[in-house]
Amino acid sequence: MNAKTETPAIPEGACITAKVPERGTALLGDVVVNPYKLAPLTAIIRDGGQAISAAHVRVLGRGERGVDIAYEVSERSLWTYGGIPVFGLYPDHVNQVEVTYKLDGERIRERYQVYAPAVRLPVVANQTAALPLVEPIKVAPGFEHRLYLFNHLLGEIPGGRAFKWNALGGAAEWDQVGNNWIADSNGDVRWYLDIEQIHDSGRRDGLGGTMGFQQTRDGKLIWGQGQTYSKYDLLGRRVWQRALPDKFADFSHEIRETPNGTYLLRVGTSDYRRPDNKRVRSIRDHIIEVNEAGDVLDFWDLNQILDPYRGELLETLGKAAIQLPEGVQKQESTAANELLEGDLPFGDTPGVGTGRNWAHVNAIDYDASDDSIIISARHQGVVKIGRNKEVKWILASPQGWPERLKAKVLTPVNAKGEALAEEGGLYAEGFDWSWTQHTAWLTGKGTLSVFDNGWGRNFSPTKLAGNYSRAVEYRIDEAKGTVEQLWEYGKERGDEWYSPVTSVVEYRADRDTQFIYSASVGFLTPEKLTTTVLNEVKYGTQDVQVELKVSSRQPGSVGYRALVIDLARAFS
Template sequence: MSNCITYTCEDHLITSQAKAEKAFLADFEQGGYTLENPLVVENPYLINPLCALVMFKTSEEVSVTVTVHGKRIQREDLSHTFAPAKEHKLPILGLYEDFSNKVEIKLSNGSSTTLTIKTAKLPARVSRCRHISTSIDYLKNNFMFLSTAGKNSPAAYDYKGNIRWMLTVNTMFDLKRAENGNLLTGSPRFCHMPYNATGLIEIDMLGKIYKEYRLPGSYHHDQWEMEDGNLLILTQDMHSDTVEDQCVLVDRNTGEILKTWDFKDVLPQDVAGSGSQDAHDWFHNNAVWYDKNTNALVLSGRHQDAIISIDYDSGKLNWILGDPEGWPQEMVDKYFFTPVGDVENFDWQYEQHACLVTPTGDIMCFDNGQFRAKSKENYLKNSENFSRGVRYRIDTDKMEIEQVWQYGKERGPEFFSPYICNVEYYEDGHYMVHSGGIGYENGLPADSLGSFLDKNDPNVELRSVTIEEKNGVVLYEMETEGNFYRAEKLPLYHDGENVSFGPGQLLGKLDVTPTFDTDPEVEEVNELPDSWHNIIIEEDEDRFVFHGKFERGTLAMLCLEGDEGKHNYFINTAAVRHLAMCSGAFLEDDDRDVKFNVSKEGLKGRYTLKLIINEKKYHLGISIFAG
């Protein structure tokens, strides 16, 4: 038998980026860089290979226009003008991969230079565009950003389907542009299975992380920026028996949790479940939207086939949008809507995602349609089902609902996504529908979610289809490889500040990882576990992640022993069945592989690591430091 433990200790990405930034800024200050001889830093923040930072000084204050020339025609040029200055630090965005990009730098005084920036081929895990149908007149300077639902990379595609932006770290779930021009999305750092990240990050288009908002209950699915800058973030209480059923308001500057909404206070947990519901994941909140007109949180609960509205201040339930079958009659009478209008063509939504509120108060969502019924005897097979974007008009005085638009039902099973996806409202009659969870086995819609399908099986295909429709005409359609969580149409540049310098911040805090009180009486041996267990310890500044392989039912416990005491952590090796998997980024190919996050919160000093496997306690030969 061979024995080997793999240990790595890395800086948080914020720290690595701060070190890189400090180095290139020092170079800039000492170098005497001019327009004719600028400092060009490719991929300055380490995670976006399709960008650069160009820096130089001028004797007079001038504005600068940067143009990344298109591959084909002048109309493909991507230009942005920066405010007048003497010191110029210019983000260059939208470079083509594996290409000698021509980048023109033109000053307002007429001077100019053209640089060549050669990029490499992107990693194999990027998902390529298979087909796109649109025009440069329609898309203009916008790109379609797709946030990943698997181990592929977040990416943005131009009107020809070229990838012009990507991240080499797998940021999680939704990607939204904040008022300051930066992006809000999930941290790539693992926290809890199946897909919970340590928190929310604010990141710019170069890939620089300005803040990570760590949460005790971790981050999942969605977030919303309030007018005052504070953030609504979806989370949960990891010490309870349920998940994905809380929302918190987080202070934008400090990371402090200001307010918490717990949906168990609003809804019963044992009625009207969708086909994917269990007691643990009873609600599965996958979207939050703040409706200013009604001062309410509008929330999508996949596992109750319901969109709900709760009062922002009191947390009390306003209404429930969904099929009333299976709900208590007193709740149906008080909170549910009655269909009106063209009721023959009316459909309720099932296991929906990405609810939103239009300016007139209509409710839109992506109706995944999974099972498309409340009763098992009426469930539809995926191969006979459909998904769609839908818009409902609601009257909360009369408690009536009318379906006023849909797209997707007419496309049948080929547009069907049993999980993830989103819609966007641009103006009346102009919408996006992103069916990002399409999966096929042997040419038919798969019975399993895309995250669970074998990507190496030649009979398996994963696809995403994103369309934009205006007044009934499809003006944009893109099909890509792989599954993508959501789509957002955005320009690369923002009118405000494009890059700010200085180290990013780790805000908020992680939870204290629960310990196991029992100290098993086992034989302690001064040796390493067999290498079959593939023990890996990944440490960073505020936590470490334990990886190992165990046969099902193995007794496994991680033990930290130090001057400040002992901490035992139970490792669950039982088979776990996930009914939802909105991101497969943390899934292992072998279901015997487990990972376990241990926060340094509550730890102090140096600890040696030991591992109990059945009847023996092994020394891992590794120590970690906290505090």
């Protein structure tokens, strides 16, 4: 693979015939590396007070297999940055950066030498490198210029832990450091977020892992972190960073932009009054919708919508789950079950009832066709909920649902619409539910893609071998209340591809692929050194177009998600 052979977006002739200043003569201003102190592998070539236009940037690949990064820059971006934005510098390297632009009616071509410093991120015991090693196993033609953002989390935080162990609950108990970087198709680091600029375990608003990265329609990045959520551009320029609305607390996992220009966030609450009048911190069980100004437009309280006492799956998750006391018969209503709890402890642990981690929502999508949301609740299943807070369907095993929700559980069918035979939780024709899943997103093709982690599959106890995860696509007929499994990938790869937690699958229309990151392979081993796998698989097939092997060199670091970055959106 040599990604340098592809022609640039700008017409080649324009570069060849452009005026080239004499050596040592720069027509523009200073080169400022890491201009906003957050993205050390970026720079701005200042315009020197001149009116330039039609800019194009090329950061030359390093070595024989290095990948060129090339993109056009709009006038809006030139005005915003006061010059030409440079993205994709190699760390600890003198980068060759070619720029072309128009100045006073002439086309100018220049080359800059720009040094970017080595990667600097938090370090833990027994660590051997700043970031994981990304190795290209396969990169098919047409994918050479892919850029992938990796969102990893480090649970063992170096330095002060004063807040962590003071039993504050929520994000204070679940503090993590995010390692977030972009690699090219050769595996080289071309961008990273200087996490120490925004994470601080000694401050309430600095706690929490950075999670839920998404590139918005305008090319910016959004993410959340504990008690805040943010929007920045790829050069590290802050668009906004906001505290969560006062009624809510403890962001993690998901923030999604909707077609309406609003944002859906997965949060909890710090002061929730249950029907039994106990006031608790609720755990990962609320969805809020905010507008661009940060106003709350709506929210979904899953304690009122689903059943906080459905605990069938909790016993399989590797630690003692909090259930109703032995001998107590579960009731149909939440209020009745609360009265049966006694003195069960509250906190961020798997357990039934509001104030415990009964839902663990880790993904949200918005269905514009009927103004509904689709949630992935790891400890329950995938659920579609309307604006009226009524459940439309449930994609999960039928065990344990209360009478009011049983009819919402989808019926598995084959391609002819015939109900599939079932015995002992196993269905004919290879159908399976998703188990402790992460991400449940619409594909834009009338289907739903889900990353089926497989922990607790068919309610089986935790085991350290003989597991598998899947990326799976379902077609749901809401009117008939049925679900058909169309495609899966990963099952045959077994333990080498098994991710007990985290991970993502997302349909990519630009290459007609299912983009998949099996993000926690090896996390249940004593060493906690993961070897994760990123794939792009041709839609509807087993034809792997991209495979990257991602080997952690930092004990305790685990992948959360990854995503494709579109530079055309970032600087257009």
